[in-house]
Amino acid sequence: MRAVHRFTVRAHLPEPLRALGTLAMNLRWTWHPPTQDLFAAVDPEVWSEVGGDPLRLLAEVPAERLMQLAEDEDFLARTRAVDDDLRRYLTMPRWYQQRLGEGAELPASIAYFSMEFGVHEVLPNYSGGLGVLAGDHLKAASDLGVPMIGVGLLYRSGYFRQTLSEEGWQIEHYPVIDPGGLPLELLRDEAGDPVLVRLAMPDDRTLHVRIWKAQVGRVPLLLLDTDLPENDDELRGTTDRLYGGDAEHRMRQEVLAGIGGMRAVRAYCRLTGTPQPEVFHTNEGHAGFLGLERIRELQEDPGLEFDQAVVAVRAGTVFTTHTPVPAGIDRFPVELVRRYFQDDSAEPLLPGVPLDRVLELGAEDNPVMFNMAHMGLRLAQRANGVSELHGKVLRKMFRHLWPGFGVEEVPIRSVTNGVHGPTWSARELGKLLGESEMDSGAGLRGMQPVSDALLWELRCSLRKRLIEQIRRRLRRAWLERGASDLELGWCDSVLDPEVLTIGFARRVPTYKRATLMLRDPERLRSLLLDPQRPVQIVVAGKSHPADEAGKAMIQRIVRFADQADVRHRIVFLPDYDMALARYLVSGCDVWLNNPVRPLEACGTSGMKAALNGVLNLSVRDGWWDEMYDGSNGWAIPTADGVTDPNRRDDLEAAALYELISEHVVPMFYERDADGVPGKWMSMVRHTLATLGPRVQSSRMVREYVDHHYAPAARSVRAVAADGYRGSKEMAEYLAKLRAAWDSVRIASTEMTVLDGGTPLLGGQVEVSAEVDLAGLDPSDVDVEVVVGRVDDSAELHDFVTESMRQTGVGRWRARVTLPHAGPAGYTVRVLPKHPLLSGPAELGKVVLAG
């Protein structure tokens, strides 16, 4: 018998235990061990049965037990203490408030948009790294006191749960979640009615949306939900799944996230008296339509024109992209965008926003495609990638949007991702090294007094705990594959707590090459089965449901691991999620990562591992490219430039086997007199001390605040002051530039070598130029000389620039110091200049000599 409707009955808590309800609803418990201990004490058995989920615990614990606790003075005192601690956490000034006290100009609040948020497995609203990153971003913002509001969608089935068929093929399950059973609260208006956001849809339909709020420490996370009877079936399904469905489905989700998300934030701030955000951060381009909604708002009030509104929107938008390849960019058929944003219907989605201008914002080379990344870049004054290497890759990838500029001038920077320390570092480690240090995000400086022996003992106990977990999960997985308990005795002795343990877990797109270790199966087998110094490997990961190649990779690993001679040394665990990730990134000895460089924008699981003293063994891609220092792990050499993917895999796999057998294995098994691997532990210590502080999301969020949010707030205030005078002036300036720019010309240039006529390193040259500004005022532009190295095609590299002085009508001059020896060159260029521009390349406009 199937239920026609699902709902969850919340426990009725006796009055003295009311605080438990509050503590369960604020997700701060997910990174606060004392709160977890308090819940565990309610009923240790039920706590473990429900997998450490406070709401389920409270629903399932017998009423008598609650009555008993309501009279237990010790328990009540403990509850009060934890509750007080939460209150202090929520109200005390923190880093951000300190920065404000020092006079820093910071935004009143920041809205952070993302299609997925991985806060904890109890809220399964994420598929992988992007979502977990977003969750960690909110948690770090909370710890730092950054006034942030998260915005996303609430998926009815979240991402899928993974099991395996008998043949090792991935099977997807979509269990339906009931928001009533999750740590979510419906946003209600003053009258107590649910707040509804409405969006006009094609064919005169309306999408009705309700808003759930999860509380992530100090940060509210608004999740939009369309599963309402007011919507027809199709519209109702808008938030059914994460990354499921066709282009139209995705379009609806992104319209909802961006435009619906903006409307939800507005309603939330109005109702709660929270300051409206000044800065809007879009985590990947999916929520980019939020910029269009803000244009609509600004056209309506204070009545700006489209171009003026764009200036104001750009000033306050930060765009982070995570893809290093054009194929990864989110694009829609223009026809689809047309349907949603048509401006001549009775009730347009964005009244007053002209369709043709919308289409221009997403234009790309292919005239029938609308490019969300291009729109993201055009609507954000500040854009970044997620590691230094990724920033470099992006500048190359989007270079065509800034023609005429040097690739290093492309205004896309990088903020390297980070992970939330209190979430990802094993609490035993925090205890050993000093919990406060962990919480502050300042790193693990407290660890010096701990001996190698103690630290090693801890590493061994974390490995042991992981293996126990693996055995339990492996048995469950085999039962799901159709085995009977009777034949599964071997699962209890899978893996060995004394053996070097290598972990590999992440989503399974082909570029991450989960099967690289299987390149030479016999070589792998001999590593696993070495009689003296074996290694053991644990693998986990989900493949996107539509990615057959990824599923085939999983199957290859499963089939290999199924073989009787190796199954005690290599396992594949299904249903990788944050819970399994926590065991893996703390319990392994080595964390393996071997993507095709440079396709991993950052990668964060290795950072989680580093926080636990797990050593990274990775291709120098993403974060590892900038943080590998020669003694904090190993870099797998890459065959960059080898274009045949087979040969490349051969070369890199061979390098991987060699590293493991010649370096990793010997060091792990080389023991001092007391049985401790001394060299290994010095690498562990070095990793904890040096990577510990750098890989944390608190470092990342501070960087976003200082380098993106604060400058964006200053820009916003500059354009918005005096009734948006800055926006109006800037729009006027842009119009003037547009009219004149194509006629601006550098008629001639001339260079004289000073001091004797021979160009010498460090010597000076004088460059003069005749420039026709086509009616622009000299104060509207910067005329610059550019001097640097030249290559065979006369392309300038490593250049320096110097502004030129006007010396007469149309005449400009400057002296520059020659920066390099060897083949050199110079040119002269005209650039837009305006105090509201964030940099010379911002507008992508330049006139070059010649």
Ligand SMILES: *Cc1c(COP(=O)(O)O)cnc(C)c1O
């Ligand atoms: C951290 C994490 C990821 C991301 O791992 P990468 O190394 O960045 O690919 C994916 N899934 C889960 C569950 C995670 O916790």
